[in-house]
Amino acid sequence: KxxxxxxxxxxxxxLHRSLGAFQLTMLGIGAVIGTxxxxxxxxxxxxAGPGMMVSFIIAGVVCAFAALCYAEMASxxxxxxxxxx
Numbered sequence: 363k364x365x366x367x368x369x370x371x372x373x374x375x376x377l378h379r380s381l382g383a384f385q386l387t388m389l390g391i392g393a394v395i396g397t398x399x400x401x402x403x404x405x406x407x408x409x410a411g412p413g414m415m416v417s418f419i420i421a422g423v424v425c426a427f428a429a430l431c432y433a434e435m436a437s438x439x440x441x442x443x444x445x446x447x
Contacts, residue, residue: 383433390429395422 406414
């Protein structure tokens with residue numbers, strides 16, 4: 363949709379933003395790192411051995427950058443719905 367159509371639709375609806383950049387960043391970090399820790403720990407331990415902690419640190423840094431990118435994109439969209447718009 364063009365930006366004008368998105369803004370026109372947003373004026374008709376009563377939704378408003380309730381999450382800021384910090385909350386979206388924490389949500390992204392929690393979702394991505396949480397999934398990695400609870401799902402991939404056993405697989406990583408079998409293949410990486412002692413290097414597993416280094417791989418978790420690298421994955422954490424990458425997840426933080428991904429969360430910051432999402433938060434920046436979500437703050438640039440002028441209507442509710444952020445990335446889903």
